[in-house]
Amino acid sequence: MIDPRLLRSDPDLVRAGLISRGVSSSTIDELIALEAQGRTLDGERDDVRAQVNALSKQIGELHRDGRGDEAGELQAQSRSLGDAEKAIDERATTIGDALRRRLLELPNLPSPDAPDGSGEDANVVVRIEGFDEGRYGEHHRVPHWESAVELGILDLERAAKISGAMFVLYRGRGARLQRALVQFGLDRNADAFEEVRPPTMVRTDTLMSTGQLPKFADDAYHLERDDLWAIPTAEVPLTSLYRDEVLAETDLPVRLMAHTSCFRREAGSAGRDTRGLLRLHEFDKVEILAYATPDQAHDMHAELLRRAEGAIADLGLPYRILDLCTGDLGISSARTFDIEVYAPGADRWLEVSSVSWFSDYQARRANIRFRPTGGKGTELVHTLNGSGLAVPRVWAALVETYRRADGSIEIPEVLHPYMGGTTVIPGPV
RNA sequence: GGAGAGGUGGCCGAGUCAGGUUGAAGGCGCUUCCCUGCUAAGGAAGUAACUGCCGUAAGGUGGUUCGAGGGUUCAAAUCCCUCCCUCUCCGCCA
Structure with a gap:
């Protein structure tokens, strides 16, 4: 607000x-x-x-x-x-x-630094890293919904049988890879971020605090009988963690991270990106989030971006960073950098992280304040967050990028410690 | 799910089953000052949040808040209703 x-x-x-x-x-x-x-x-x-x-x-x-x-x-x-x-x-x-x-x-006021504009086209590409069109061969141009299904590490048909379209089922080394990504995402931020495992079903107030309600009720799953909502992102419970509390200035910044499932109805996007892992009703994500003083907010935004970007870079995936224009910002955000990873099989840039600074917009809704050292009264904190690692799209980009001519998939080295000895997912027999 | 007991300021804890100078006794903690060679002990004062208006400001002056929301009343922490949360016992369960 x-x-x-x-x-x-x-x-x-x-x-x-x-x-x-x-x-x-x-x-x-x-x-x-x-x-x-x-x-x-x-x-x-x-x-x-x-x-x-x-x-x-x-x-x-x-x-x-x-x-x-x-x-x-x-x-x-x-x-x-x-x-x-x-x-x-x-x-x-x-x-x-x-x-x-x-x-x-009402949406948040945009930061004066956010580029002015109304649609996706007005987003500014800050930089592109590791992208070289010419490096891809025929074997890279196979979308994961074909290659991974062929390898038996992704079972979309049975996922649909069990839960419907836009749900996913990973199998075998595919499931292991998804778990490896989660662990990788958490471990690399454990130096500064407290790991939290929050509830994934929350009350109306909780969803109101971050801005998903009242405007976007159709996008969230709601359990009517108990009046609970399935979280669309760990940002929701993590932001409400200190709801209605007053922190000491010396407590700030507070850095939290959480791995949770995320649930989205995707009501407004029926028929779009329905293939494979591009858009799902349920997916896993490691979220990194911070509460900061207004003075700390700018540096914290840079830190979150650096960390989110670092994960993608260390996985060896080509990516680009977008500075979202005022018209494309999420309702609560004052400034957002998107990280998009390039998936050669789908031949698309996939959004894998939105790193946002919410100024005091969420803090006012959630009533999260701090007491300035030596000062009088209380002040609203600033909240910031970003995806530390959004699993399915990264999984998809890895499977496509690391596909070899024989159809096998190489596991990037940073994931080896998490893969229980698997360094290559063998090709089809 | 059933039965019972509770939720009061930064914390503990009176007040509620006689509604009225109670924004709330007392204690702890904290801040400032005094005393003391230092520390401890002791003494004095202060110590909620949000918000309207006035003021450059310090501050002044209204309003709201005793889990939340309604109701009764000239007046509600106190009475009534609904909901939430905590605790105990029973049941159920990973």
């Missing part, structure tokens, strides 16, 4: 930021009007309440002095004030709710 006070203290800033993200000018006008209206009503209501409180206090004193029978007139007065308060309060609540509802659906 953006700071509602900004609406009145710096409406131009809010307007510029939101318009660059595709929010209409009239929506912003309405918000500013609602905010002003609500504030006036709140003031009126508080004044009446103050009078009621003062009268009640007087009545209390009369009772205390044993003169309760003299309180009748004051009570009548207070009662009529109370009726007036009720009327104002109703209007104030209506407007307050309307404002809150809209604020919750």
